[in-house]
Amino acid sequence: MTLLSMTLAPADLSPGLSELLALRFDPLVWLPVLAVSALYFWHYARARRTAGGRARWPWWKPVLFVLGAVLLMFATQSAATNWTLNSMALYMARLMVLAEAVPPLLVLSLPRGLQLDPRQPLGKLLGVLLDPWVALAVWTAVIIFWNIPAGFNASVVTNTAAALLPLLYLLSGLMVWGVILRPLPTVQPAHIGSRGWFGLLAAFPMMAVASVWLYSRQVLYMPYVGALCLWDLSPLQNQQISGWIMMLAGLPALALALVQLLMWLIKLADGEQGGTPPAVGD
Amino acid sequence: MSDESRSVPPGPRPRPWYLSAGLALLAVALVLGGAWVYARVQSPFPFYGTAYTPPIPAPAFRGTDQDGRPWTFTPGATGRATAIFFGFTHCPNICPLTLAYIERVRQALSEEERQKLDVVLVSVDPERDTPERLKAYVEYFGKAQGIRIPEPALSEVARSYGAGYQKVDLKGPQDYQVNHTTAIYLVDAGGKLRVLWDYTQLPAVERVKRDLTYVLENPRL
Numbered sequence: 001m002t003l004l005s006m007t008l009a010p011a012d013l014s015p016g017l018s019e020l021l022a023l024r025f026d027p028l029v030w031l032p033v034l035a036v037s038a039l040y041f042w043h044y045a046r047a048r049r050t051a052g053g054r055a056r057w058p059w060w061k062p063v064l065f066v067l068g069a070v071l072l073m074f075a076t077q078s079a080a081t082n083w084t085l086n087s088m089a090l091y092m093a094r095l096m097v098l099a100e101a102v103p104p105l106l107v108l109s110l111p112r113g114l115q116l117d118p119r120q121p122l123g124k125l126l127g128v129l130l131d132p133w134v135a136l137a138v139w140t141a142v143i144i145f146w147n148i149p150a151g152f153n154a155s156v157v158t159n160t161a162a163a164l165l166p167l168l169y170l171l172s173g174l175m176v177w178g179v180i181l182r183p184l185p186t187v188q189p190a191h192i193g194s195r196g197w198f199g200l201l202a203a204f205p206m207m208a209v210a211s212v213w214l215y216s217r218q219v220l221y222m223p224y225v226g227a228l229c230l231w232d233l234s235p236l237q238n239q240q241i242s243g244w245i246m247m248l249a250g251l252p253a254l255a256l257a258l259v260q261l262l263m264w265l266i267k268l269a270d271g272e273q274g275g276t277p278p279a280v281g282d
Numbered sequence: 283m284s285d286e287s288r289s290v291p292p293g294p295r296p297r298p299w300y301l302s303a304g305l306a307l308l309a310v311a312l313v314l315g316g317a318w319v320y321a322r323v324q325s326p327f328p329f330y331g332t333a334y335t336p337p338i339p340a341p342a343f344r345g346t347d348q349d350g351r352p353w354t355f356t357p358g359a360t361g362r363a364t365a366i367f368f369g370f371t372h373c374p375n376i377c378p379l380t381l382a383y384i385e386r387v388r389q390a391l392s393e394e395e396r397q398k399l400d401v402v403l404v405s406v407d408p409e410r411d412t413p414e415r416l417k418a419y420v421e422y423f424g425k426a427q428g429i430r431i432p433e434p435a436l437s438e439v440a441r442s443y444g445a446g447y448q449k450v451d452l453k454g455p456q457d458y459q460v461n462h463t464t465a466i467y468l469v470d471a472g473g474k475l476r477v478l479w480d481y482t483q484l485p486a487v488e489r490v491k492r493d494l495t496y497v498l499e500n501p502r503l
Contacts, residue, residue: 013446013448085463086446118294127294128305128309129309131297131302131305131306132302133299133302133303133305133306134302134305134306134309136306137306137307137309137310138306138309138310138313141310141313141314142313145314145317163320163324164317164320168313168317186294187294189294189295189296189297190296194296229461
């Protein structure tokens, strides 16, 4: 992982929560989010007209959607982005919100039993993106390529991290959580056992990177070696806190994967086949 | 478990593993290829340092040089590129390393290229960094200019470049350290900020030199 933000150096190196969360307006982020939100609530309002629609789309799903959208905006549009170079921990917290908090909220906010035709282009595309192999490979590539201190291609890593990495964390997080929670059963063949194995494997790269940061005795991430850090923390303390943040952020997905594996084992023990599991979260 | 979930269709048949594996490889290639294309669209030259995309005008500033004379930096006025570093002479490690490495990069350039480059150390410790001390310091490491800017102008200049600094380990009025941003900002001959390197990148002298040569040959006028 490497980045150097082009933002002005903040004068205050002990910002409070209100300073960190002050929002800015970038139309390239706000407008798409507002458009998707409008589309979501338009469909929600239509669905609520029928009893079946209300059952498929209970009131708490829009609440999760709003929560996910709000977290997305704070992770990308708050003043915390100005302190990226002064706190690896703050930066990691933002990335983990995008990868491990926003995606499950957005996936769970989708109505139950979405019937997507697997023969249509959108169904085919989502069928590929939510293939466990594809999601695992993309997720692992994003975690490994941008987090290995040396970087496989320093120029690409350095010059894409600031703008591209948050988006990649969000998209690959959506893919991973899409596989785990299986919101589109008509295009997602994975049964609960394979989703459990998937969750376990998907947690591994992040946990490995988190462990390295947690236990390393030197600062591995170059731009932070001599960084001017927030709240009087040292760069090494920042790295260790980042490791904790990454590890804690990965725990819910890991726990869910273990639950799925246990459910699969129980099904096997009961002599059932794992072909038609219920979607997790129902 | 709701009735809806019980009525969920079983879904399509799983793909053969080799097809899924092929799609996974393709997806990774698309992500990494997309990142490469994005980086090249942002900056056609593959900078080792972090490129300013697009290049932005460098802020002008003024101060006093190591000979005690008034000194003004007007970006683009000299026809030469300028590498600017914010540091201080009591710095125990980062500043000496930075100046030593940037001198190594400078020495790796051709004589003609060296004539097109200025190296400037802006002191973030104007209280202790007298012109005499700055002169001895920059001349020890090679050919650079040491610039002293009094407060509050210094903090404005540093901020305008994205650099920060903070006094720490205060043991007395003259006994302290200064934590500071460790980047070198390269301003091209057209007065535009083109690339910055963190000091930890400087040991890769050849790669830094490659960035520098490109900027010397391709100023944004």
